[in-house]
Amino acid sequence: MTAVDSRARDPVDDATLALLLEVAGTPKPGNVDRRRDLDDLRFESFLGGAVGARDGLELAASDEGSVGDAFERGVAGMADRAGTNTQFGCLLLLVPLLRATVVGSPAGDVSPSGDLDPDAVDRVTRETTVGDAVAFYRAFERVDVAVADPPADAAELDVRHGSDAAPALRDRELTLRDVMAVSAAPDDPDRVPDRNAQEWVEGFPxxxxxxxxxxxxxxPLTDRAARAFLGLLAAEPDTLVAASHDPETAREASARAAALLGGADDGGSTGPLDPSDVDADAVHGADLDAAEALATAFVDEGINPGTTADLTCAALYVALRRGAEVAR
Structure with missing residues (x-):
């Protein structure tokens, strides 16, 4: 079979495929996947969300509209088709990645280099405006999103205010990247930072x-996605778990994921991997059979590492743009 140059593929198709591959990967402990629904979320809802988000993804990959407009449109379409919040965080990462894929190209065409890199994404986030921030806040009116309380000195910037926060954003002249910076570096050292926000201000490392x-x-890419999910969770505590439970629960969940990457379980002598030891070899050796038991335990305990799933989706998009293939 002749290989297809990934640079010739429509980046919106790759973004849509990334959304579908992420939810199809299994097991991803605590998250919806093709074998598991949650009480309030179903696998098919994520499929609908991926389809509904396409108009926003297309806007992100064009030379029309802003990053904030594209994100808001994507969330609106997702919510309309899925009937709930399925991929809010995924879209927050995919939109700047898509824009970076086409940035600097005439008429919004895909860059001839085809090499999506952190510098390109960093330029996109640095060029966001106050208007983008306002659109981001409006998107919170479309769906319920679990978020932690804002820092004490940023109460008026609570995203749960939705469009009511627009005057504060304009008064402070805060761009969307500025808003992300507030969540990326919390003032409380015990607090788990917003990993998606950190991506925005750190260049998507x-x-x-x-x-x-x-x-x-x-x-299969779905198995690779499941292993990458475990690696990401093992490396850093999940923001959604910390917001829904507490930082200690989030850190314990990461340690339990790390035990599947090469460390022993609680009764062993080796112990879980140190986060600094989470590398490709450790991830590729993840025990997906053992992860099935952890997936059941996390669901029973209400532990849902949703931010880790967002990062996995974004990683799938970049991998597809850089040559990863389905069934090849």
Whole structure:
């Protein structure tokens, strides 16, 4: 079979495929996958969300509209088709990645270099405006999103205010990247930072690292996605788990994931991997059979590492743009 140059593929198709591959990967402990529904979320809802988000993804990959407009449109379409919040965080990462894929190209065409890199994404986030921030806040009116309380000195910037926060954003002249910076560096050292926000202000290091794990791995992309998910969770506590439970629960969940990457369980002498030891070899050796038991335990305990799933989706998009293939 003749290989297809990934640079010639429609980036919106790759973004849509990334959304579908992420939810189809299994097991991803605590998250919906093709074998598991949650009480309030079903696998098919995520399929609908991926289809509904396409108009926003197309806007992100064009030379029309802003990053904030594209994100808001994507969330609106997702919510309309899925009937709930399925991929809010995924879209927050995919939109700037899509824009970076086409940035600098005439008429919004895909760059001839085809090499999506952190510098390109960083330029996109640095060029966001106050208007983008306002659109981001409006998107919170479309769906319920679990978020932690804002820092004490940023109460008026609570995203749960939705469009009511627009005057504060304009008064402070805060761009969307500025808003992300507030969540990326919380003032409380015990608080788990917003990993998606950190991607926005740090140049997407987790996304690109996990994309290389996926590219260098073998087997179906859905299995590679599941292993990358475990690696991301083992490396850093999940923001949604910390917001829904507490930071200690999030850290314990990461340690339990790390035990599947090469460390022993609680009764062993080796212990779980240190986060600094989470590398491609550890990720590729993840025990997906053992992860099935952890998936059941996390669902029973209400532990849902949703931010880790967002990062996995973004990594799948980058991996696809860099040559990863389905069934090849």
């Amino acid at each position: 987790r996304t690109f690292r996990a994309a290389e794990w996926i590219r260098a791995d073998e087997g």
